[in-house]
Amino acid sequence: MTIKNTLIGATMLALAAAPTLLSAETLKVGSTATGVPFTFLNVESNEVQGMMVDLINAVGEEAGFDPQVEAVDFSSLIPALTSGRIDIISAAMLITESRKKAISFSDPILPYGEGWVVSDDFEGGISADFSELKGKVVGVQQGTVYLERLQKAGNFGELRVYDSLADILAEVQRGRIAAGMGDRPIISYQLSQDRYDGIKLANYDSQYAGDIAIGVRKDDDELMQRINDALAKLKKNGTIDDLAKKWGLL
The missing domain is CATH 3.40.190.10 (Periplasmic binding protein-like II)
Structure with a gap:
């Protein structure tokens, strides 16, 4: 060639x-x-x-x-x-x-599944009916599947809706809400970065895996x-x- x-x-x-x-x-x-x-x-x-x-x-x-x-x-x-x-x-x-x-x-x-973030002084766990949070102010992220579920629960003192999970973690840390629901893997990762003192994942079994x-x-x-x-x-x-x-x- x-x-x-x-x-x-x-x-x-x-x-x-x-x-x-x-x-x-x-x-x-x-x-x-x-x-x-x-x-x-x-x-x-x-x-x-x-x-x-x-x-x-x-x-x-x-x-x-x-x-x-x-x-x-x-x-x-x-x-x-x-x-x-x-x-x-x-x-x-x-x-x-x-x-x-x-x-x-x-x-x-x-x-994937959901979790509750609470302050370090929160005692015990959170059950599937959220009875431990009855009458308390809690938070959830806009657009998530958890919002409708918490709205239907109807036993909270107030349900506040936030733009991001970071906002929820900060609000729990400041004591403005008693607990916040969000994606458990994301909460776990955020807490592992030592950015939020005084808060933790609650003992809670995911109901929406x-x-x-x-x-x-x-x-x-x-x-x-x-x-x-x-x-x-x-x-x-x-x-x-x-x-x-x-x-x-x-």
Whole structure:
């Protein structure tokens, strides 16, 4: 084979590979800035990072798309997705029947559950009927599955709704609320960082255990299949477990 033919052959191979490289589309991904360690804003880089950011980047690499992660308030994630502002939700979002009516979820990624944060001088545990908190002021995060449940309980002195779990932890620490309900893994991680003195996780058995997953619009079946195929590979090769360990979730 002549040098000319060799160069032509190499060029043809490069051109054949180019469509694969160029076909990696950019998809907008909504993640919250307050869901540490799943998703949170790094104030130094002004970028959202965390376990679910690492995961969607790994999924994108497997599925052939470039994730562009944007900070979105938790309560605005589903509206942002259905309106087309974002293409994917990758955050600490539980699969629920009500949410499944609005969006499609990927295969489950990690088990999840709720917890109560209380002051260190809170004695005993909290039961499933929350009787220990009867007549007290408690807090919950806007947009979570816990809000409706606590509203239905109806035995609190007052139920206050906050924009973020960080606000709830600070309010318990200041003594402004007796307890706050939120995602147990996130509460546990926050408390492990020694940022909140004088508060703790209450002894409480999760009543709303579920799974977190990636969300897409209901008509994005092809994208969902790509994401699920990628997740299957990442589960099999241990990447998901490695990321969970990296962020203190296993």
